[in-house]
Amino acid sequence: MYCISEKQIDFILNDISARGIEMVSLQQDLLDHVCCIIEQNLKEDGDFESFYFSCIKQFYKQDIKEIEEETINLLIHKNYYVMKKIMLVSGGLCSLMLSVGIVFKFMHWPGASALIVLGILMMSLIFLPLLFVLKVKEKKESKEKIIIGLGTLAAVSLSLGVLFKIMHWPFANMLSLMALFVMIFLFLPIYYFSGIRNPETKVNTIVSSILIIVGCALILTLVRSPQGTRKVYVQTTTTYFRNEQILQKEHDLTVKSASEIEKSGLDIYNSCEKLKELLLQKETGVTKITSDFDSKNTLISESSISDYLAMEDTSDLKQQIENYNLKLEANKQKIAMDNSFFTSENMKIDAVLNNLIQIQMIVLQNQRS
Amino acid sequence: MFALSFKITSMLYSSELIKGTLKTIVLKQLENNKRMYGYEITQRVKELSLDRIQITEGALYPTLHALEAEGLVTTETEYIGKRVRKYYSLSPNGKTKIDEKISELSDFMNTMKFLLDINPQTV
Numbered sequence: 290m291y292c293i294s295e296k297q298i299d300f301i302l303n304d305i306s307a308r309g310i311e312m313v314s315l316q317q318d319l320l321d322h323v324c325c326i327i328e329q330n331l332k333e334d335g336d337f338e339s340f341y342f343s344c345i346k347q348f349y350k351q352d353i354k355e356i357e358e359e360t361i362n363l364l365i366h367k368n369y370y371v372m373k374k375i376m377l378v379s380g381g382l383c384s385l386m387l388s389v390g391i392v393f394k395f396m397h398w399p400g401a402s403a404l405i406v407l408g409i410l411m412m413s414l415i416f417l418p419l420l421f422v423l424k425v426k427e428k429k430e431s432k433e434k435i436i437i438g439l440g441t442l443a444a445v446s447l448s449l450g451v452l453f454k455i456m457h458w459p460f461a462n463m464l465s466l467m468a469l470f471v472m473i474f475l476f477l478p479i480y481y482f483s484g485i486r487n488p489e490t491k492v493n494t495i496v497s498s499i500l501i502i503v504g505c506a507l508i509l510t511l512v513r514s515p516q517g518t519r520k521v522y523v524q525t526t527t528t529y530f531r532n533e534q535i536l537q538k539e540h541d542l543t544v545k546s547a548s549e550i551e552k553s554g555l556d557i558y559n560s561c562e563k564l565k566e567l568l569l570q571k572e573t574g575v576t577k578i579t580s581d582f583d584s585k586n587t588l589i590s591e592s593s594i595s596d597y598l599a600m601e602d603t604s605d606l607k608q609q610i611e612n613y614n615l616k617l618e619a620n621k622q623k624i625a626m627d628n629s630f631f632t633s634e635n636m637k638i639d640a641v642l643n644n645l646i647q648i649q650m651i652v653l654q655n656q657r658s
Numbered sequence: 659m660f661a662l663s664f665k666i667t668s669m670l671y672s673s674e675l676i677k678g679t680l681k682t683i684v685l686k687q688l689e690n691n692k693r694m695y696g697y698e699i700t701q702r703v704k705e706l707s708l709d710r711i712q713i714t715e716g717a718l719y720p721t722l723h724a725l726e727a728e729g730l731v732t733t734e735t736e737y738i739g740k741r742v743r744k745y746y747s748l749s750p751n752g753k754t755k756i757d758e759k760i761s762e763l764s765d766f767m768n769t770m771k772f773l774l775d776i777n778p779q780t781v
Contacts, residue, residue: 295740317735317742318696318719324741325697348715356716363724 291331293324301341309354319348319356365426376419383411406452413448417441436480443472457593469505477501522588525639529589530578532646536653543653553613554652557624560606561645564598571597572638592638594630607631610648621655624648671711680713680721682759685748688731689756693747696722722746730755 302320310316323345331340349355390404421441425434450465452458477498484494513521543550550558566576573587582588607626614623626632630641676683687699694702700713725731730752733744748756770776 298740314733314744315719315723317744318722319715320741321695321738321743322697322700322715322719324738325695350716356719359716360720360723363720364727366724 291328291333291335291337293327293337297337298324304341304345305353309352310357312357312360315357315360319353369423369426372419372423376416376423379411379415379419383408383416386411402455406456409448409452413445413452417445417448432479432483436476436483439471439476439479443468443476446471457596465508469508472501473505519588522590523583526578526582526587526589529639529642529646530580530582532643533578536646536649539650539653543657546657550652550656553609553616554656557606557609557613558649558652560609561649564603564606565642565645568594568597568638568642589639589642593635594638594641595634597638600634603631613652617655621658622651624651670709673714673717676711676713677717679763680717681725682756682763683711683713684718684721684725685730685752685756685759688746688748689753693734693745695743695745699746725752 298320301323302316305316305319305323310319323341326344327337327340330344331337345353386404386408390401390408393399393401393404418441421437424437428434428437445468446464447468450461450463450468453461453464481494481498484490484497549555569578569589570576572589572592573582575585575587578587578589579585610624610626617623629644630636636644683703684699687702688694691698691702696715696718700715700718703711703713722731726733726746729749731746732749733746736743736745
């Protein structure tokens with residue numbers, strides 16, 4: 290039996306790792322294996338090096354590295370089926386949740402938004418990434434991997450963008466725009482020009498590219514242009530500004546003609562004024578809209594009252610109005626509270642502001658009649 | 659007659675044939691011998707199969723690593739002088755899996771016999 294020295298062990302280890310075996314546990318396996326063979330078969334006075342080289346040659350066909358490659362291959366293979374299963378299940382689940390969620394939404398049944406949010410989250414964070422990982426493993430060329438990566442990136446950010454948009458979370462527009470940018474300017478050119486060269490995939494590539502362009506165009510058709518958005522905001526602000534002017538005039542007239550506004554009405558009037566100031570401050574940065582709002586860019590946008598106020602913040606006013614309505618003489622007008630921001634917490638801010646003006650107008654009119 | 663039997667015993671099965679059954683072979687060896695290191699497994703299989711099955715290193719170690727990743731075998735390391743020897747043994751999970759693997763393989767062999775129209779040797 291041959292006795293291997295420590296120096297020779299180092300020699301073998303260095304040789305194995307220099308030839309591309311990088312996994313430590315595999316190095317240990319192969320080292321021990323070679324040593325066993327040498328110890329068993331080499332005579333005590335035999336030539337270590339030449340025996341080692343002839344022996345290690347039997348381990349592989351072309352290169353010893355193939356053992357490590359095969360190991361990695363098998364390790365990936367094992368996860369492959371689990372991942373594929375999870376992908377299919379999550380894909381099925383998310384399409385189910387999305388379609389049921391949409392039906393719920395149209396029927397105004399509870400749970401619709403939870404279903405839709407979960408469906409989109411599952412699609413963009415589980416299904417699409419897994420699809421990417423599995424597809425990438427199938428492809429060998431790095432160009433194909435890049436195409437899949439870009440496609441996945443675009444799809445994930447598009448679906449997250451839509452999710453952020455409906456949930457009123459920040460960066461929704463940025464996400465969607467990035468998705469469309471990646472899709473049209475990065476994914477599409479690479480996909481198109483690499484697919485069109487191969488006669489087998491040519492027609493498929495052209496059709497898919499057309500579908501992608503049409504899809505993006507349809508999405509963009511639904512999106513309002515920045516100028517269009519500004520125009521709407523200017524209109525909204527103008528309406529509010531005019532209402533505010535009318536109210537002001539009415540207030541002056543009332544104060545002039547009638548005596549002092551009675552206490553409970555005045556309280557309501559002032560509470561409304563405060564709420565308006567608060568909302569305007571948060572929405573535009575100023576407490577009052579002036580006639581030069583267009584040039585100063587203090588525009589009322591499409592925020593909802595829930596962005597700025599909780600239901601409790603309006604409860605004082607609600608109490609005041611309820612008391613006011615109770616004490617009101619029969620010939621006077623009650624302040625209506627149904628279908629206003631008292632009952633719906635997602636009301637748009639311009640509707641809330643105009644609601645408040647209406648309440649103030651009623652108080653003034655009751656005072657004068 | 660002698661020549662014929664000699665020919666059969668020295669015949670080596672191709673690695674393609676062995677590939678699909680390697681996991682089962684390795685698991686069975688570990689079941690019989692508690693814990694073994696790689697070289698020992700190749701020698702044992704070679705001996706039991708009368709030299710007809712020689713597991714190559716390039717097939718054995720990837721398979722052992724895959725079995726370890728699947729949780730069917732566990733390893734323990736021991737120092738032999740300066741080098742490390744890794745002993746492989748069946749995990750509890752592997753012990754339950756081995757019967758399943760063997761019955762699957764024997765089922766497969768029966769199907770192959772039928773499919774390839776191989777007459778039973780007893781006839």
